[in-house]
Amino acid sequence: MKGSVRKLKQNDINQCFGNLMTSTSSPTLILNKVGKILNMNEAAVKLFNLNSSYIGYLTMDESSNLNWAKFVKQLQSDLRSEEIFNIQTASNEFEMMSFKCFFDPNTEEIVAQISTLNNDIAHELYVSQEQERSQSFHAYDHLPYAVIISDASGIILGLNKYAEMYLKIEKSQLLHKAHQHIFDTFTLKKGQITSYLSKLMGEKHANIHVVDETQVITPCYYEISSIYDEYNNIIVTVINDETEKKQLQHKVEHQQALNVVGQMAASIAHEIRNPLTSLKGFTELLKLNADEESSMYLSVIDSELQRMEQILSELLVLSKPTSMKVELLELNNIVKQVIEFMLPDALMKNIMIQYISPSTQVYIGGNENRLKQVFMNLIKNAMESMNNGGTITVEMTADCAIVELQIKDEGVGMDSATLQNLFQPFYTTKSAGTGLGLAFVKKVIEEHEGVIGVSSELQKGTCFHLQFPIYSFNQVDTMDVSTKDSAYLVT
Numbered sequence: 323m324k325g326s327v328r329k330l331k332q333n334d335i336n337q338c339f340g341n342l343m344t345s346t347s348s349p350t351l352i353l354n355k356v357g358k359i360l361n362m363n364e365a366a367v368k369l370f371n372l373n374s375s376y377i378g379y380l381t382m383d384e385s386s387n388l389n390w391a392k393f394v395k396q397l398q399s400d401l402r403s404e405e406i407f408n409i410q411t412a413s414n415e416f417e418m419m420s421f422k423c424f425f426d427p428n429t430e431e432i433v434a435q436i437s438t439l440n441n442d443i444a445h446e447l448y449v450s451q452e453q454e455r456s457q458s459f460h461a462y463d464h465l466p467y468a469v470i471i472s473d474a475s476g477i478i479l480g481l482n483k484y485a486e487m488y489l490k491i492e493k494s495q496l497l498h499k500a501h502q503h504i505f506d507t508f509t510l511k512k513g514q515i516t517s518y519l520s521k522l523m524g525e526k527h528a529n530i531h532v533v534d535e536t537q538v539i540t541p542c543y544y545e546i547s548s549i550y551d552e553y554n555n556i557i558v559t560v561i562n563d564e565t566e567k568k569q570l571q572h573k574v575e576h577q578q579a580l581n582v583v584g585q586m587a588a589s590i591a592h593e594i595r596n597p598l599t600s601l602k603g604f605t606e607l608l609k610l611n612a613d614e615e616s617s618m619y620l621s622v623i624d625s626e627l628q629r630m631e632q633i634l635s636e637l638l639v640l641s642k643p644t645s646m647k648v649e650l651l652e653l654n655n656i657v658k659q660v661i662e663f664m665l666p667d668a669l670m671k672n673i674m675i676q677y678i679s680p681s682t683q684v685y686i687g688g689n690e691n692r693l694k695q696v697f698m699n700l701i702k703n704a705m706e707s708m709n710n711g712g713t714i715t716v717e718m719t720a721d722c723a724i725v726e727l728q729i730k731d732e733g734v735g736m737d738s739a740t741l742q743n744l745f746q747p748f749y750t751t752k753s754a755g756t757g758l759g760l761a762f763v764k765k766v767i768e769e770h771e772g773v774i775g776v777s778s779e780l781q782k783g784t785c786f787h788l789q790f791p792i793y794s795f796n797q798v799d800t801m802d803v804s805t806k807d808s809a810y811l812v813t
Contacts, residue, residue: 349436355394357382360431369436371412381410384498388473395555397425397432406439468561474550476501476557488544488561490536504546504559508532518548522557526550531564540775543568579747594634602627650793651693653684653725657716660697664705672711675701680718684725686790688770696766699759700729700786707733707784725792730785736778744776 349366351359358379359372367374382390386407397403402424408416422435462469468485472478478499486493490507505515510532521528529547548559605624612620661675668675704714712732719726736744740751745764767774771791778784 351380351434351436353432353434355398355430355432357390366436369411369438370409383408383416388477388479388498391474392555393423394432397423398427401425401427467563470504470559470561472501472557472559474555474557478503479556485561488534488563501548501557501559505530505532507534507536508544509535522548522550526552540565540569540773590634594630598627598630598634602631647689648687649690650685651688651690653686653693653727653790654679654718656690656693657697657718657727660694660701661716664698664701668701668705668714671705671708673705673708674713676713676715678715678717680720680725682720684718684720685793686725686770687793688790692766693770696763696788697729699763703759704729704731704733704784707731707735709734720792723792725790727788727790728785729788730783732783735780735782735784736776737780741776741778745774 349369350363351366352361353359359377362370362372362374362376364374366372370380386409389405389407393403393405402422404420404422406418407421409419411417418439420437420439422437424433425431426433462471462480462482465482465484468482468488470478470481470485478496478501481489481493481496488507489496489504496503502515502519510530514530514532518528518530527547527549529545532544532546534542534544543564545562545564546559547562548557550557602624605620605627609617609620609624657677657679661677665675701714701716708714708731714732715728715730717728717730719728736751745760747758747761764774767788767790773789775787776784777787
């Protein structure tokens with residue numbers, strides 16, 4: 323029964339096709355599914371100022387072009403449908419027209435009977451359609467993540483406010499552009515986009531992990547997932563912010579490294595401490611009867627033994643949890659004290675330290691001694707990277723909630739591999755370094771509820787960015803904060 327009904331419908335449509343083309347005085351076209359004109363009657367020839375043998379496409383505006391594919395899909399299902407399109411006429415002006423269409427599933431051809439509309443009615447209908455489409459995109463603004471809608475050919479139709487924020491672009495600058503422009507802001511590996519697009523076209527879904535390295539403090543990580551919605555003939559793309567997840571992974575890896583260091587430290591301390599003490603004792607005894615030349619050599623030995631003892635002490639401290647007393651501190655004063663202490667050594671190396679301070683006092687909750695160790699360590703590292711002298715710029719800026727301290731040098735800079743491993747324990751590029759200094763710096767900053775980032779360019783210099791939350795007097799008086807795996811000595 324269903325088959326005969328279907329056949330009857332098709333016969334009716336075929337008959338309609340013939341009747342419309344021969345009997346109607348209305349402009350009538352035969353089109354294929356992509357909108358190419360296969361045949362037309364005399365009324366259509368006059369309306370569009372075309373040659374009767376013309377085989378080509380009607381000229382539509384962008385919005386109508388985008389809507390055509392969705393309309394055809396619906397027409398294939400319903401076999402007949404009506405829609406408003408903005409079409410270029412013989413006068414080269416766009417005019418809104420009603421397309422009453424019939425679809426023949428045998429030939430997959432469309433017969434479109436066209437009628438021009440009164441301008442006011444046409445405008446009202448067209449605006450109504452545009453508002454309906456616009457409202458469908460506005461609905462995505464209420465979702466707590468970024469959404470981008472593209473048509474089946476990969477042309478961007480709409481995006482919500484979160485997508486604008488993540489992509490750092492206004493909606494108007496991205497609409498009607500190719501889907502690939504979604505990735506313009508991000509850092510990708512070679513071939514990533516090609517692989518992603520190939521998978522989307524083949525499997526109808528794909529995802530890609532990207533990095534936004536334009537952030538000053540720390541890069542942002544995103545997962546971009548796309549799926550092809552066959553029913554609506556659109557591609558839906560969602561952007562998920564994975565920055566917090568990545569940061570947590572890095573912290574776990576960092577903590578695991580510290581745990582390994584702690585286990586190593588306990589073993590090393592037991593094995594080395596006793597023979598080290600004996601060596602120091604015998605060195606002192608030898609000095610009593612040594613001549614001038616021997617005393618010089620023994621002093622070198624003693625100096626190296628002291629250095630070994632310092633490294634051992636650092637390892638021992640790494641393996642033990644400690645407590646930190648937190649007080650309300652005026653940060654500007656602490657930075658000035660550190661610069662005054664480091665300045666004589668800097669001047670001897672032909673290095674100037676320039677300090678740009680805020681106009682108001684800034685208070686944070688912290689431990690003065692540990693913060694001084696952090697700032698000394700970073701300035702010391704900056705000086706060691708500047709073999710030819712130059713200027714170290716220390717700048718502090720603050721808003722109502724956050725204070726940022728930048729320590730910028732004009733040294734040799736760092737490559738990407740060094741930047742990636744910079745805060746890992748025992749990673750160092752110095753021939754005489756232990757690789758514990760920046761691990762200490764990072765941990766202390768985190769103890770103070772702060773964050774640290776670094777940007778660097780080879781042969782141009784490095785800049786460390788430190789951020790701390792600003793405290794008011796009624797937030798902190800004094801308190802003891804227990805911290806695990808938190809204490810290091812500065813190298």
